[in-house]
Amino acid sequence: MNATDMQEHRLSWLGPTLVPGLVALVLLFAGGVYLDRQNSVLNEERARASVMAEMSLVRAKLEGNINGNIQLVRGLVSVISTEPNMTQGRFAALVSILFEEKSQLRSVAAAPDLVVAMTYPLAGNERAIGLDYRKNEAQREAVLRARDTNKLVLAGPVDLVQGGRGFVGRFPVHADTPAGRAFWGVVSAVVDVDRLYADSGLTDNNLGIEISIAGRDGVADEGTRFFGPDLSNDNPVTAQVVLPSGYWEIAAIPKGGWSTAHGGSWLMRALMVLAGALILLPIGITGRLLGERQQHYRELKTRESALESLSRRLGLALDVSKVGVWEMDLATGQETWDDRTNEVYGLPADGGPRSHEHWRRAVHPDGQASAEDNFRRMIRTGRYESTYRVLLGDGTLRHVRSVAALYREPGIPDRVVGVNWDITADVVLNEDLRRATQLTEARNHELELARVRIEHNALHDSLTGLPNRRYLDEMLRRHAATGFGDSGSMALLHIDLDRFKQINDTMGHAAGDAMLVHASAVLRDNCSNDDFVARIGGDEFVVLTKASAGDIYLGELAERIVEQMRLPVTYEGHECRFGVSIGIAAERTAPLDAKRLLINADIALYRAKGRGRNRYEFFSEALQAEVVKTKRVADEILNGLERNEFVAWFQPQFDAHTLDVVGVEALARWQHPTEGIKAPDAFMPIAEELNVVATVDRLILEQSLAALARWDAIGLGVPRVSVNVSLRRLNDEDLIDGLKQLSIEPGRLSFELVESIYLDEGDAVVGWNIDQIKELGIDVEIDDFGTGYASIVSLQKLRPTRLKIDRQLVSPIVVDQGQRRLLASIVDIGKSMGIEVVAEGVETMEHAAILRDLGCDILQGYAFSRPLAAADFEAFLKAQAWRQAS
Ligand code: C2E
Ligand code: CA
Ligand code: CA
Secondary structure (H helix, E strand, O other), rough: OOHHHHHHHHHHHHHHHHHHHHHHHHHHHHHHHHHHHHHHHHHHHHHHHHHHHOOOHHHHHHHHHHHHHHHHHHHHHHHHHHHOOHHHHHHHHHHHHHHHHHHOEEEEEHHHHHHHHOOOOOOOOHOOOOHHHHHHHHHHHHHHHHHHOOOOOOEEEEEEOOEEEEEEEEEEEEEEOOEEEEEEEEEEEEEEEEHHHHHHHOOOOOOOOEEEEOOOEEEEOOOOOEEEEHHHHHEEEEEEEEEEEEEEEEEEEEEOOHHHHHHHHHHHHHHHHHHHHHHHHHHHHHHHHHHHHHHHHHHHHHHHHHHHHHHHHHHHHHHHHOOEEEEEOEEEEEEEEOOOHHHHHOOEEEEEEEEHHHHHHOOOOOHHHHHHHHHHHHHOEEEEEEEEEOOOOOOOOEHHHHHHEEEEOEEEEEEEEEEEEEHHHHHHHHHHHHHHHHHHHHHHHHHHHHHHHHHHHHHEEEOOOEEEEEEOOOOOOHHHHHHHHHHHOOOEEEEEEHHHHHHHHHOOHHHHHHHHHHHHHHHHHHHHOOOOEEEEEEEEEEEOOOOOHHHHHHHHHHHHHHHOOOOOOOOEEEEOEEEEEEEEEOOOOOOHHHHHHHHHHHHHHHHHHHOOOEEEOOOOOHHHHHHHHHHHHHOOOOHHHHHEEEEEEEEEEEEEEOOOOEEEEEEEEEEEOEEEEHHHOOHHHHHHHHOHHHHHHHHHHHHHHHHHHHHHHHOOOOOEEEEEEEEEHOOOOOOOHHHHOOOOOOOOOOEEEEHHHHHHOOOOHHHHHHHHHHHHEEEEEEEEEOOOOOOOHHHHOOOOEEEEHHHHHHHHHOHHHHHHHHHHHHHHHHHOOOEEEOOOOOOHHHHHHHHHHOOEEEEEOOOOOOOOOOHHHHHHHHHHHHHHHH
């Protein structure tokens, strides 16, 4: 039922009973109101009478008590009139008799000539004695009024000096005197307020009324209330308390107000409502039944029209939705198809008879059996639901959905009623959607793979697949707090491939890459699965592991890596060799300082390389100190180079037979600003690391050429100067260009090359430079011959002008016959190849003689002269001192 129906429904049941119901209601209401009115008037009168009765009692008591008190005092006043000279004793005796009567009197005072002379009781009132009323501001007025009017004046209630409150009555007293009757004075009596109230029943808790009294000092006209609440607005019952001098207005209402007094009226009202209800209820019920009948009728009508509209709407919906309806008589097998069903199966909409066969034939042959089976199986359950394909005459394929239900009704044969519609568009759409979803999923999967790949790439080295520098940083950060693998410690092995650059340069980058992959495999194989292996630079690797297993474990790990790395690796038929240097640092207390760990491992690595590669070193404090020192020296060397502190010293070379000076070797010296002259072993290794040896070589060469020119100029006749050339300088592609800038006379300059230089036959630059050096007319000498691995073949290839037998071989010849023979054969080789032979380290003349006899051409050594500074060297030459020595 919708909202308007409800409305209608409500109105309809009111309809037939509305008029009589309303009339009854109005009459009932009017009668009720009248009765209620009458009832409340009666009630109110009753209440007022009862309040009045109760109040009158109080009023009477009040009046009686006050007047009683006054009567008592009047008695005293009469006695005083006759005994004007009464003493305090007599006064007290009299008053005490008064006080024996039941009264509210509290105290009495007598004041002849208006000065208080006697009081009772005396105790507590002593201070009043001697009080002159004329001089007392507060009391003067009342006292004088009593005297002047000659009447009792009652004032109060007032707050008493002695505490509490009271009414004060002033009685004028006249007494007989010899001159006749005259004003004697005043008697004051104090009535206790609280007692008066209590005795009059005013403060009685059982009192049913609320009382207020107005008229302080008996002046009711001024309305000054002194007792009870203000009742003036509550329509109180009132009366007067008449006093000897004026009156009080007393007012009263029931306790809690008038309304509580009318309790009876509610019962009356309830009775009236009940009576009304008894009359109205039957009218209502009748009306309701009538209404319901009308309602049912209307509902029937509504339903009928709803059904009509529903079937119209259904028709429309079927039409719009292209849903076809069919029916099958299960007894005869006869079917009825509507136009749309015919259309779905591609049959003419001719209303002709149809059978199950029509349907079966329309279904696609591939699906016929299963569709048929489906139909037979499900129709038995009373519900059928199926989807199948239909092949139309023109070859169009259609997807059809069919739903049907068994329809059973008494009197007619059982039938199946069904609907079917073309869902081809849906199926196609679904198919498209499914494909689209699949595509999206595939794409998402690809994206996810790509993301993982990118993430992996960002943290891994693409060549070896090992974690990269970034990953290492991340790991260090991650494990800083608790150590590696929560061990509280961490060890870092910094691994650097030795000779990797050469392999890269000589065999190509592919070979280099293969070596790196090999190296990474070696590292992975030797580390545990928990260890972290990363490639952090071209040929640099790092292994992170826990340090808790101790240095021995770390040492063994490093040892294994060093050993396996030095094994040759075959690349495209070539055997490649390289090695590794490893620096190890460990932190053993978390939190770890990752930065320091890295630096320390680096220092240790540096030391490992310094100590000859293919080895490992642990970081230590001593090592660090050394590094600091090396760093200082390195700085000094760089400064020294700027300040020209590197100078050439000279050591002469002599013809073995004539002892003529045939040449001079220039040797580098460092004039340290504070530590004096330093020999090459004190600075060469560091200069090597600093990569400045070539610079030193160049400086010495320039100084040597300058010296040679100078010696020529002063006629010292030095035929040739030899300089030492480092491998680094020989590797310099710009060496030859640099040399060409200098004016070098052919045959006057010789380069001493250490023999290890020739081992590297693969190095094109070195080979080419050596050829060019020769072209420039510079002699090439092999230095330190006999200590390295120079072969006869390499000698042949290089064809040096001279070879210089190392001083280690020369030194023992005086005592060692065999050594002498070795030297003799070297000389023979030189001779046979047309190479001059120089002997260095000739320390004594005995050596000189032997070497000369063995066939050495040139001699150099302390026997003749130590290396000398340029000036000393010139002096030495001038003096020709060696000739005397020999
Ligand atoms: P070296 O080329 O073998 O130089 C000869 C070394 O033998 C010099 O040492 C020289 O003082 C020392 N010597 C000479 N006669 C005797 C002797 O009778 N007995 C002994 N025991 N020693 C003798 P120095 O000057 O200390 O030079 C050491 C090495 O430093 C040189 O060995 C050379 O390899 C290198 N060197 C010196 N100057 C240069 C330079 O300008 N450039 C390069 N690259 N290396 C240099
Ligand atoms: Ca030399
Ligand atoms: Ca040498």
